Amino acid sequence: MENNSHPLYFNLTMFVYIGKFRYLAFVLFLLLYTFIISANLVIIVVISREKTLHEPMYIFIMCLSINSLYGSGGFFFRFLRDLLSDSNLIARSACYTQIYIIYTYASYELTILGIMAYDRFVAICQPLHYHSKLTSRVISKLLAFAWIYPAFSVAACVYLASRLPLCGNKIPKVFCANWPVVKLSCVPTVINNIIGMFVSVTTVFLPLAFVLYTYMRIFLVCRKRSSLFKSKVIQSCLPHIVTFVNYSITVFCDVALSRIDLEELNPFLGIILSLEFVVIPPILNPLMYGLKLPEIRKCILRNLSCLIR
Template sequence: MENSSSPFYFNLTMFVNIGPYRFAAFTFCVLLYSFIVCANLLMILVICQYRALHQPMYMFIALLSANSLYGSSGFFPRFLTDLLSDVHLISHVACFTQIYVIYTYGSNELTILSIMAYDRYVAVCHPLHYHRKMTFKTVVLLSVLAWSFPALFLTAILLMSARLPLCGNKIEKVFCANWNVVKLSCVSTAFNNVLGMLLTITTVFLPLVYVLYTYLRILIVCWKRSAEFKSKVWQSCLPHIVSFVIYSIAGFCDIALSRYNLEDISPFVAVIWSLEFVVIPPVLNPLVYGLKLPDIRRHILGLLSCQKR
């Protein structure tokens, strides 16, 4: 205990030495990040520009795209720098800033997907009351809650983690993660573990249960309705279901990786698993919504054709 202190720099140890493929990997990641930025900005631009898309469902999709830009910007710039570097040190402040951005991105994603599930539930199960329940004021309130609740909760958790005395500086990841920092503590982390469990329950399991509940209710309503009705519901709900499944799988991989003994698996596989959480949802969300929702697809094609002229 006498020699313990919080190291000024953390060392990200999961970067694999890929030798001559380093610049190819860097180029691929730059293109990937560029696609994420362009695709999500295009989604936001189209939804903001066309009045026909000023509806709750599309506004929540724009919020999802904004969150993808936020999370990607908290990960990619630092990751691209590390790809070209032989040393992967990150300062104490930069590390906790990255943790805050990536964790709020992850929590925001689930809360936004939850309010999107509520929107679909009201539209299918209470169509006559939809416009009364999903007013512009309600949409703004739900959006603010989706962003502010995770931010406040994570601020409290990270303040506790930042005050821990640490006996090491090695983080087995390609980006900073709270659990990996807490494991370096020289003292008991029981209170941090309780807070982390509360965060997991409120931002992971409760949204998961709620989304499953809303879709169970939607399935019950659809059960005895016409094939045309089921087709319309399926068309509007499928992109949300796909987004939720993609994010759940990516999030599960990240949580499982943080609890797993990394010595038992290939370093390359470990890196791929750790990247899924911050890469796959921002890449696939604009594709899923842009391609599967006819209104968005039509307006995107219209905007792109105007730009060519």
């Protein structure tokens, strides 16, 4: 009875048998993961080494890159292994560990984006108070909250899910996720649903609402200013806006996928939509900030030229 209600393994059923093409898929995803590591490491190294970039906005960008390495590592290590494996079974402990890593990664991304929106709001709408409001102490407190709260709130969700007696072990995704596990429960999941809703509101919807609010305020300020001021604001905020919009779409896709019957979808479409959540943001973030922000771009080019010489 213990083994039936608490299975030792979960079966990730979204993997499609592609025969010898799995080796090609493995190489492509390995190259993709290598690019994610390299691009984000470049951002981290450049910002940490260049004293001119030791400002709040760039510190937050570096935190995004660190989070990208954290989240993509939690996904790719297992995913690459599964591509070459004949069995897509994952141990119970490994599954809950992956759930924790991926969900904290998602929460960190949103809380950091919320802090970055506050940074841009103060810089544009209250420029004279920028250095008094965003001191090193304030930045440390904001980042501490952005890391600590999701770590404990997601841990509570994962712990509650791990205590549930389950009536199956099939997870219709290419990685472990909390809601598909909870749906396997043999008993009512009222507490899980309440805690999950609270965590979702505080780590997803509140940061999203705050970002929308700050940009509405920034838009109202820009309406009354010159074209030169507007162009500078766009240059400063565009990477953050693109990152925010992209991540909102990926989160929406993941939430939508968790609420529908994935077996009714085309399997390849289901896999693509699942992968978008953990693959696209770690790729897009360093590209947007490395290419769009002139300060980071100049530092990257200068370091590359030094290496070539």
